[in-house]
Amino acid sequence: MNVHDSQQMAQILSDAGYVKTDEAGRADIIIVNTCSVRGKAAQKAYSQLGRLRKLKKKKPGLVIGVAGCLAQEHGTEFFKRAPYLDLVLGTHNIHRFPEMIEEINNTKSRVVDTSFHESVRSLGIRTLPPDGDVSAYVTIMQGCNNFCSYCIVPYVRGREESRTSGDIIDEIRFLADNGISEVTLLGQNVNSYGSTLSGDADFPALLRMVSKINGINRIRFTTSHPKDLSGGLADCFADLDNLCEHIHLPVQAGSNHVLKRMKRGYTAEEYLKKIDMLKSRCPDISITSDIIVGFPGEKDSDFQKTIDLMKEVRFDNTFSFKYSDRRGTASEKYDGKIEEEVKRARLCELQALQESHSLEKNRSLEEVVKDVLIEGVSKNNDADITGRTRDNKIVNIAGDIGLTGKTVKARITRAYTHSLRGEMI
């Protein structure tokens, strides 16, 4: 989501006549787009800003701004922490970028806007991804009404708001006309898409509309909330040829006691039933998840239930995190905070288990022929090209960069934990 927000900011600035540079030393404006969902992400943003202070000393006219969730959370407080900042831009105000920069240049004073609006103007900004990308993000909704007890998102992104299906379809047609063949539909909880619109499509209906757009060969979406995952969505996996066989379905924990305190709205048993439903409609579906360890009050026996659930589902991959207190959330005030050392040990155990599951899944693909959408040259070896299977596995293949954007057939020759090696056929 943040990558797409950054692309939108770049689009707004380039529409206003600014030109992109990869060299920080040449820039007149530098914006750090931040995430505050976990303590570590926030820490990263602060160190990035610290590095920019030196540039500002060398070039006093440089405008330095901070945008995104951390900017929304801290507002003017940011100026105390980083006095060299010129701009603090909240999550609902990206569209005001050019006028705010003009204000800074004209008045030589600092500017901040963290106001919330009922309707987020930047939702409708059409953004083409950087040149050469074959895949684009499309925001279908923003904000969140769920208020999971650990999560800061509803506070920094505001209430849920869906875009109309007409707007979304128009944008995807525009992307397809510009050579994009894969779209990822974005929202904090795409399964509740449409609940703020009257009489428009729900999420399965939206997927069915998107699947009819000429030129769109692959559709992905993220993120799904298990409590709102319907049979109608599971049917889409069986019915729509261009819907990729992958779902990211964050479970967060395997213990009902913890899930209840997290205010997730489902039990482990209900989650497992939804997994069964998905697998019954789409037997080869790849399932990934997010898991938090060390939530306040999580006992060893609770953690064991997360491990048991992982052994039952056998996720293709998981993103796992140590719980961190976020300001203003309900769980910040919960008792039973877990010691860092215990969180670290739990995370280590969980990640080792996941690595064995990921490798096991990838090994089952050896000798299988897969369609791979080539994304470009491999990060690890210039002689290789890299792409993704429909079930979202990275495949490295010896091949020509000219194949970028094309879908090739590759036989999987070797499985690793986080990627596959393939041979073009």
Ligand code: 5AD
């Ligand atoms: N501590 C740790 N992990 C968190 N996440 C969200 N809030 C927190 C927190 N306070 C994780 C969840 C979510 C992912 C985006 O970040 O697993 O799905």
Ligand code: SF4
């Ligand atoms: Fe946060 Fe829960 Fe909303 Fe996801 S569904 S963004 S975890 S509050």
